[in-house]
Amino acid sequence: MSTLLIQNGRLIDPAHQVDRIGDLLIVDGRIAESAQHSGPVDRVINASGCIVSPGLIDCHVSFGEPGFDEDETIATGAAAALAGGFTTVACLPATSPVIDSRASAEFIVRQGERANQCRVLPLGAVTKNLDGLELAEIGQLIDGGAVGFSDGKRAIANAEIMRRALQYTGMWDKPILHHAQVPELVQGGIMHEGFQSTVIGLQGMPAAAEEIMVRRDIALAETTGGRVHLMCLSSLRSVDEVRRAIARGLRVTADVSPHHLLLTDECLSSYDTNYKVDPPVRTKEHRDALVEGLKDGTIAIIASDHLPVADEKKNLEIDRSPFGIIGLETLLPLCVEALIQPGYLTWPQLLSKLTAGPAELLGLPAGTLRPGSPADITIIDPTATWRIQSSKFRSRSRNTPFDGRPAQGQVRYTIVGGEVKYTEASLVEAH
Numbered sequence: 001m002s003t004l005l006i007q008n009g010r011l012i013d014p015a016h017q018v019d020r021i022g023d024l025l026i027v028d029g030r031i032a033e034s035a036q037h038s039g040p041v042d043r044v045i046n047a048s049g050c051i052v053s054p055g056l057i058d059c060h061v062s063f064g065e066p067g068f069d070e071d072e073t074i075a076t077g078a079a080a081a082l083a084g085g086f087t088t089v090a091c092l093p094a095t096s097p098v099i100d101s102r103a104s105a106e107f108i109v110r111q112g113e114r115a116n117q118c119r120v121l122p123l124g125a126v127t128k129n130l131d132g133l134e135l136a137e138i139g140q141l142i143d144g145g146a147v148g149f150s151d152g153k154r155a156i157a158n159a160e161i162m163r164r165a166l167q168y169t170g171m172w173d174k175p176i177l178h179h180a181q182v183p184e185l186v187q188g189g190i191m192h193e194g195f196q197s198t199v200i201g202l203q204g205m206p207a208a209a210e211e212i213m214v215r216r217d218i219a220l221a222e223t224t225g226g227r228v229h230l231m232c233l234s235s236l237r238s239v240d241e242v243r244r245a246i247a248r249g250l251r252v253t254a255d256v257s258p259h260h261l262l263l264t265d266e267c268l269s270s271y272d273t274n275y276k277v278d279p280p281v282r283t284k285e286h287r288d289a290l291v292e293g294l295k296d297g298t299i300a301i302i303a304s305d306h307l308p309v310a311d312e313k314k315n316l317e318i319d320r321s322p323f324g325i326i327g328l329e330t331l332l333p334l335c336v337e338a339l340i341q342p343g344y345l346t347w348p349q350l351l352s353k354l355t356a357g358p359a360e361l362l363g364l365p366a367g368t369l370r371p372g373s374p375a376d377i378t379i380i381d382p383t384a385t386w387r388i389q390s391s392k393f394r395s396r397s398r399n400t401p402f403d404g405r406p407a408q409g410q411v412r413y414t415i416v417g418g419e420v421k422y423t424e425a426s427l428v429e430a431h
Contacts, residue, residue, distance in 0.1 A: 002042055003027050004418055005035070009047030009379065013054060013369040014352030015359070024052055026375040029418035033371040043420070047379050050412055053351050054367050055087025055376030057358040059255065060123065060150065060177055060231055061306040061328065063089075065111065066104075067096025072308040072396045074108065077328070078117035080395035082422035084304070084328040085411035087118050087376035088358075088366055093125040094152035100125035100136040105144030117421055118414070119376070121362070123150045126165045126176060130154050135161065138168045147362045148229070150177035153278060153307075153323070157183050159216060166226025175227040175253070175361055180217055180238070181279065185209035190318060192265040192282040200269055202318065205280050207235040214238045218245045221252050229361055230254040232305050234279040236289035243298040253361060255301035256290050258334035259325055259401075263287075267401070273314055273321035274401040277305070291344055294353065301357040302350075304331045308397030326395050330388055332380065333407035340382075341408070347382065375418040384410035 004026040012019050023035035058081065064071035072080075074091070081089050091108055093099030099108060105122040112120025124141030126149045128134045138149065149169055156162045156178060169176055186205040191197050193204025214230060218241060221228040233239060233254045245252040263281040275281065293299040304327030314321055327334075335354075339345040345353075359367025366376055390403040414422035 001028055002418065003037060004043045004045070005037065005041045006045045006047050006052055006377070006379070009050050009052035011052045011369060012348050012351055014348050015054070015356040015368040016370060018369065019348050024369065024377070026418045029375055031369055031371050031373050031375050045379065045413060049381065049383070051347060051380040051382055053378045053380060054355040054369055055378050055414065055416065056085045056354045057088045057364065057367055058086050058304050058306065058328065059090050059301060059358040059361055060092050060303055061089045062092050062094060062152070062308065064308065065095065066107065070310045074111040074120055075115040075117070076394060076396040077306070077308070078112065078115045078120055080326070080328045080393060081118045082414045083394050083411065084331055085378040085380065085414055086328060087378065087414060087416045088121065088364065089118060090121045090123050090147055090362060092123055092150055092152040094130060098125050098129050099123070100128050100141070102137065102140040102144035105141050105146050109145040118416055121145065121147045123148050123177060125149070126151045126156055127161060132156050132158055132161060135165055135168065138172070142172055142174065147364065148175045148177055151179070153179050155179050155181045155183055155213060159220065162217070163220050163224060166220055166224040166228065170224060170226040173227070173363070175229045177229045177231050178217055179232070180210055180213035180230050182209045182212050190276060191268045192280040194265060194283060196265040196268065202268065207237065207282060207286065210235045210279055211237045211241065214241050218250060218252055221245070221250050225251065227251040231303070232257050232260065232279055233290060233293070233299060234260050234282055234286060236286045239289045239293040239298055243293070243296070246298060253301065254299050255303040256294065256299050257303055257305040258327065258331055258338060260290055261287060261338040262334060271318050272401060273316070273318050274325065274399055276318060276321055276323055277325050278323035291339070294339065295344055300353060301361060302331070302335060302353045303358070304328050308395055309399045310397055314399045324399060326393070326397055326400050329393050329395060330400060330402050332411060333388065333409045334402065336382070336409035337407070375415060377415040378411060379413040381410050381412050383408065386410055
């Protein structure tokens with residue numbers, strides 16, 4: 001029997017409205033009924049001044065393996081996840097080959113197990129080869145371990161394909177995570193379409209491209225009863241549409257990424273390709289609406305939208321450089337800066353969007369400190385100050401615009417299945 005005792009931490013479990021100072025005992029990889037233990041304890045962590053949270057969960061990340069190992073492997077991505085406090089991540093299927101068969105889903109599961117770091121789960125492709133023309137083998141992908149479905153950064157433009165996909169995935173109560181965008185309206189675009197794009201001289205991506213597709217997806221969710229999850233909302237009107245859909249009882253959810261909460265389109269005036277993301281960062285008006293959506297519960301999840309790109313690809317001219325920011329190792333401090341420090345969210349509210357929200361979306365037995373649950377735990381020092389240094393990232397890529405940024409809030413420990421997989425400082429005492 002292995003035991004781990006976490007002492008004197010601020011235990012926050014948003015799924016069960018727990019927020020108190022106390023101890024947490026882990027026995028054989030699961031959270032014990034009581035922190036009282038009669039025998040010796042194998043390991044003790046003093047969590048005084050720290051938050052003890054359920055392990056963070058990211059509902060969509062891009063790991064390049066297989067096919068784009070120069071950007072990220074499952075091992076390097078899982079290591080980056082641990083450093084960011086994530087105990088579970090779900091991988092988008094935009095690999096080569098695409099995760100559109102049972103065997104390819106099982107490959108992701110096996111590689112995650114081999115890496116032996118955080119839990120790595122596959123998201124199956126909605127359509128074969130992400131072409132948007134023919135549905136993938138939904139049932140076979142679920143048998144292979146898929147916890148949800150997505151075509152990654154490719155919008156499913158054909159409404160009939162999306163309608164059928166929602167009907168099929170609804171049979172297993174699995175969500176479709178969709179990049180809501182009308183492809184024709186953003187083709188060749190680099191940044192948000194507006195005053196700044198005109199001044200800078202870069203082709204724009206109008207907010208309407210997202211808003212039109214969001215409305216379509218909500219209509220199809222209503223028609224089919226299926227579950228639509230809208231990834232990386234970026235537009236004011238999209239938030240309004242989701243708010244109304246939830247009020248009508250539709251099975252529609254959404255997430256937002258930290259860079260959309262901190263940046264505006266003015267950052268592109270530097271032509272720095274690290275600011276080039278899809279959907280693009282927009283104006284302050286849109287950014288404020290995203291924060292409001294988080295505050296009132298319209299947006300229940302925050303996701304890193306971790307999209308690693310190797311230097312030789314990212315360091316091209318801005319019109320040729322791929323979209324994407326890595327986000328696993330910076331998500332927590334960026335959320336502190338964007339949401340905690342201004343007083344928009346409390347720690348329990350923030351952690352709900354990083355634990356209970358994604359766990360519910362993907363149907364995982366995680367995101368809680370409830371006795372009997374798997375001991376996936378993140379210990380956070382909320383007051384620690386440091387500086388983001390991309391050179392020290394565990395990710396294989398370095399494409400972040402936040403290099404050198406002062407930060408507050410740091411992951412001290414990441415525990416997966418009762419095993420300490422990552423530690424920032426040696427506060428552990430052996431007993």
